[in-house]
Amino acid sequence: MTANRTPLYDRHVALGGRMVEFSGWELPQQYSSIRDEHLAVRRAAGLFDISHMGRLNVVGDGAEAFLQGVVTNDIAKLEPGRAQYNLMCKEDGGVIDDLVVYRSAPSDFLVVVNASNREKDVEWLRKHLPDGVSMTDKTLEVSLIAFQGPMAHSLFPARSTQTDSIPYFGFTQGQVAGEPAFIARTGYTGEDGFELFVEADRVGRVWDSILESGKAKGVLPAGLGARDILRLEAALRLYGNDMDETVNPYEAGLGWTVKLTKGEFIGRAALEKSREVVDRRRLIGLKMKPGDIPRHGGAVSAERGKVGTVTSGTHSFFLGYPIALALVEPPSFRVGDMVSVDVRGREAPAEVVELPFYRGSARATAPKHY
Amino acid sequence: MAERRYTKTHEWLTVDGKTATVGISEFAQSQLGDVVFLDLPSPGRKIARGESFGVIESVKAASDLYAPVAGTIAAVNDKLTSNPELVNSDPYGEGWILKLQMTGEAPADLMDEATYKKMAEGTSH
Structure with a gap:
């Protein structure tokens, strides 16, 4: 191809x-x-x-109800002229994709999905598409x-x-x-x-x-x-690295996008249970020493042994040190805890830090819920 | 100026008497992308030809650096500690990586510029 x-x-x-x-x-x-x-x-x-991002136009009288049933956030709260970050989950709560839903009119939505998931998403959405709602791939x-x-x-x-x-x-x-x-x-x-x-x-x-x-x-x-x-x-998750179908929204630190009280949607029952789990895997932020550059897949260890894996890592030019997101097993770590990350076969020290690593100008104009 | 010669692993070398200066090629720096860190040995260490003597980290990945010739490390480019981007901006000048006191003669099978370019273009895509 x-x-x-x-x-x-x-x-x-x-x-x-x-x-x-x-x-x-x-x-x-x-x-x-x-x-x-x-x-x-x-x-x-x-x-x-x-x-490259996928753009799907969802139109029809039942469009709101349709989207409400396949994503985690509350589409009913989304006014025309507003956009909303969402997750689409499987029945078991695993994340199929993360996406942004733009509402142009009461029954007209634009859904922006990851390029890598476009075909999978279209197939999934088509499977659940009711009569009276049309979906067009505008990519x-x-x-x-x-x-x-x-x-x-x-x-x-x-x-x-x-x-x-x-x-x-x-x-x-x-x-x-x-x-x-x-x-x-x-x-x-x-x-x-x-x-x-x-x-x-x-x-x-x-x-x-x-x-x-x-x-x-x-x-x-x-x-x-x-x-x-x-x-x-900015600690914005990358689908395929920081989460996939084996990770649920709470583990990915995206529980705020899940509105369990909005009504029925795919994955709701499983997510209701996942939310109650205190000892869950978590995506954490790590700060490392200059030169110790964590890479995707690098093992994360603590005194108790291997605890997880780096999902995304890089050298931050702006901050001047390497940073990483890592998915780690419970019991959870606190900000300030030290772990180690495998960097080229060596255990390099890493400090658990608060997310995001850097808060840019976006949030200055951010409402509390979006 | 001494003629620059190349390895298959994209290092370059110039020789002045018994001292060899080593860096990575223009092609290598462009393939690596922005260099963010170099893990280099200390002067005095002996290295064999073809031995991995250090690691270069770019935004994309970590890559090994291989010695084009056997010798004792005489100097490393300290400027790269705070300015690793010199490897990108001036790979044959200020971005040199280390100097070696050669143990023997420079090997005869290193590539000249034209041969190396042909090889590099063949591996590029």
């Missing part, structure tokens, strides 16, 4: 992007340097092509780019009183560079910013206009490498 190319492929190559295959898509790992792109997002803003028709950073808002070329009033996890229909766009204040970096849904044949102009107008202020195009470090610093 050849990898898909996004409509911005030629631009990535022209910008010096080093193209790699990711979940069936050819995307830039980096343009100039992961370090520079990462720091640009933390200090100014960066622009990402995330058109190839509509592109998605993310403009993220503490200055993303002020440097947004389409800034207006309309965009100023978009709350965190809110969105509006507008125009960027003369092109119609669905402007959402969402992201995966921990920073303030926008995710822009633009028709595939129009997204190039929007991309160019954001880069052109932000260039002098330090805006850079940013690749997958920077995106992974940014999300990890």
Whole structure:
């Protein structure tokens, strides 16, 4: 199977992007340097092509009830113009995927899923799709780019009183560079910013206009490498690394997305039991010494022996030390506890720290529940 | 300036009398991505040709470094401790990794620039 190319492929190559295959898509790992792109997002803003993410349009009178029955968060509380982070679980409570549901109108939703799970998700959703609700995969028709950073808002070329009033996890229909766009204040970096849904044949102009107008202020195009470090610093989970179908939302530290009182949904009975389990596995944050770089799969040990595995690890340029998420067995650890992580066959010390590792500008505009 | 020669494992070497300077190639740094840390031995240690003498960590992965020639470590590039990115920005200059006092002659089977480039391009995808 050849990898898909996004409509911005030629631009990535022209910008010096080093193209790699990711979940069936050819995307830039980096343009100039992961370090520079990462720091640009933390200090100014960066622009990402995330058109690989799956976009599913769910429409119909029964759309709310349908989604309510397949995701963990409370769709009834989601107003038009707002977005909500959600998990989709199996009957046994294992996580099928994490996704963001955008509600455009009472019976019109856009569901953004992980590229790696798109086909699996579509199959699962189709299986449960009732009559009267339609689901269309818009991934190839509509592109998605993310403009993220503490200055993303002020440097947004389409800034207006309309965009100023978009709350965190809110969105509006507008125009960027003369092109119609669905402007959402969402992201995966921990920073303030926008995710822009633009028709595939129009997204190039929007991309160019954001880069052109932000260039002098330090805006850079940013690749997958920077995106992974940014999300990890913000402790945003990566499906396939930090959770999968064998992990439940409470173990992943995402119990806040599970609304057991909203009514029946797939996995509810199992999750109700999981919630009561005190001695459960947990995803914890680890801070390590410069040079001791934890990697996915690295064994985590404590005095009592092997306790778990690193699910994501990297060197944080911004913080200046390596960080990791690790899934560990009970009894649970406290912030300040010391464990060790296998780094190239050596036991390197790691301190349990609070999550997120870094709180960016995103939360400044965050409501309590989203 | 001494001619730069290469190993199959993407180290480079220049020789000045009995002293060899070692680093990693432009191709290697570009494949590794941003270097974040180098785990290097102390001066005085003897290493055999082909021996792993250290580890280079990039954002993506950790990779072993192999000695292109046998010798005693005469110096390591201390600048890399605080500026490991020099390996990316100037792999043949300020990003040199260590200097070896060679035990014997430089091996004759190291590649010249043209041969190495051909090999590197063949392994790239």
